[in-house]
Amino acid sequence: MQFYLATSFIFPRSLRLRLFTLCFVATHMPLLGYLVWGLSTGRIALAEFILLTLATVVGTAIALFGIGALLNPIHALADALHEAKEEGVALPEVGDVIQTLYAGVQRVASATRDRMEDLHQAAHEDPLTGIANRRGFLAELDALPPERRRGCIAIIDIDYFKRVNDLKGHEEGDRVLAAFATRLSALMRRVDLVARWGGEEFAIFFQDCIEDEASWSLARIASRMRSHPIGDVHGRPISFSAGICRWHGGDLEETFARADEALYDAKQSGRDRICRAAPLFQEV
Structure with missing residues (x-):
């Protein structure tokens, strides 16, 4: 030309x-x-x-x-x-x-180029909540430099979410999911990553955090959910349960599995609580 x-x-x-x-x-x-x-x-x-x-x-x-x-x-x-x-x-x-x-x-x-960007965004972003989806979350973790691949992974599940859909309809369920995503994003640090993991489950990566810091941050969000609820079920504010696991930059699949086990313990213990993954090596 x-x-x-x-x-x-x-x-x-x-x-x-x-x-x-x-x-x-x-x-x-x-x-x-x-x-x-x-x-x-x-x-x-x-x-x-x-x-x-x-x-x-x-x-x-x-x-x-x-x-x-x-x-x-x-x-x-x-x-x-x-x-x-x-x-x-x-x-x-x-x-x-x-x-x-x-x-x-x-x-x-x-x-x-615009179309390719739209397709990339659609593949990595949850259309309902506007935050990253599972693929986008994993891609962001994978893109982190080695020195920043450490912190805590949390898997979060909205308690009794099925009842929201059954009692109030799927439109209310979608509104609760979007409101919860907004609440999480607003109360996290800029360096933390928030994603919709699937269904009513969400994932958070707390960068450079130990379990105490991540647990305190989630407890603050849980308190906010009680004082300023995003919805209710049978007159009780919608709450969440969470499982936390420390990540040192190693195997992500194992870290997510341990966080999911901690989430299961939180559910089994009565919900509306935060549990930490058991250490890999326990001292005798």
Whole structure:
């Protein structure tokens, strides 16, 4: 495109004449070189000059024929645009076919990039709550540098969520999920990661936190849920249970499994509580 714009001073309104000029000059360079050499040395052979001239003319004709064939689709498109404009179809003003095509390619490329970004966002974001989904959460953890891959993983489950759907309908259930996601996101630090793990389960990565800090943070959210409930079931504020596990940057699958076991203990212990995963090695 830069070369195209740089040659605009040669027949600026005609791409075909511009190409013809460039082709003519390029194909005649050997002949011009031979003339300069012959005039400077006084050794121009007539037979060689005629043969070189014929070869140049043939080469020019072949090049012009090929260029014309390549330009036919472009000019057909330009004619179609011109006819559409004459028929009253609203079209942008175009000063040059190539510039128009280039602008069209740029628009398509931009739209493709936007589409790819939308698809990436859809694949990594939960559409209901607007926070990361499981895939996005794991991708964010995987993208962390080694020095930041440490802290606590928490798996959270909304207590008696099925009753919300059964008693008040799925619309209320969706509202509770969205409100809970907003509550979690608002009360976490910027460095912490929050995601919808699936269904009524959520996941949090507390970066550079020990279990005491993560447990205190979740207890603060639980207290907020009681004082400013996002909904109720049988007159009781909606609560949550959570399981916490320390993560030192090792096997994530094992860490999530241990956090899930701690969540199960919290559920079995009466719900509305936070449990920590048992240490891997217990001192005797």
